[in-house]
Amino acid sequence: MGSGNRPPEVADGPTEPIVTDRILTVPNVLSVVRLIGVPIFVYLLLVPHADGWALAILMLSGFTDWADGKLARLLNQTSKLGGLLDPLVDRLYVVSTLIAFAMRDIIPWWVAAILIGRDLVLACTLPIYRRRGLPPPTVLYLGKAATFALMFALPLVLAAQGDWAFAPYGRAWGYALLAWGTGLYVWTGLLYLLAARNVARTVPLVPRPDAAARDAGTPEAESP
Structure with missing residues (x-):
């Protein structure tokens, strides 16, 4: 009612x-x-x-x-x-x-380079979507799982640097989650790259306003 x-x-x-x-x-x-x-x-x-x-x-x-x-x-x-x-x-x-x-x-340099490099490479694919009038790709579930694993791994790895009873367990779980999250992060990065390649191959570019205006110029503008 x-x-x-x-x-x-x-x-x-x-x-x-x-x-x-x-x-x-x-x-x-x-x-x-x-x-x-x-x-x-x-x-x-x-x-x-x-x-x-x-x-x-x-x-x-x-x-x-x-x-x-x-x-x-x-x-x-x-x-x-x-x-x-x-x-x-x-x-x-x-x-x-x-x-x-x-x-x-605390972590090897190559792990940091892989994780940061993955984001830099994917950032370079965003113009592919913008030039076609498309939004950025939808976040994959595996990508969320990778981020979740990394967000738990980093505090655990840091906590494991201390000298307390929890440190061995934190080190084991932290580095295990870091390895799992890094693997998923790289895998989803490859999936995003494949999706961007497919968009680039199958979706036509959206004409830019200035180019569209030139292509559809009025007779007055074309006459001397």
Whole structure:
């Protein structure tokens, strides 16, 4: 009863979140806090070797990454800035963590190079989609699983550097998840490359506005 007074979209279920131009939102504040934490995390890890504090910041970053997405939907505060800022901070954390771990010899350099190089190569395929008026490829489930494994592996590997009873277990699980996540990351990278190749071969380019205007020029413009 009473549902007849509501708009059909409300009665049938939740609507898609509205993306706004707002800057000062709770999710954006959390993203900025995470962004500030990047240089602090690198400093703690490389200069005083304060691994405990660095681990706390890394875990806090993971929690706020989860929280800002939830709050954006819950508070209806999805914004264009948040759509750009959140993945940017994610990439900065991943890249800085991998480089710092390699500099501390926590992980081999070749592992960091593979993981960072995979993202750089896939970034080069994005113009293929843009030139055809297509959105970026849908995130694969295996890609989410790879990221999930890596996000758990890195804190465990860092925690295993300490001298406590948990360290041997953290080292075993951390490096196992790191190997599994790296393998999945590379495999999904190959799948994304194949998808980009298929799009490049089968989907025609979208004419650019200036080129379309030249091709469809008016008689007045073509006459001397």
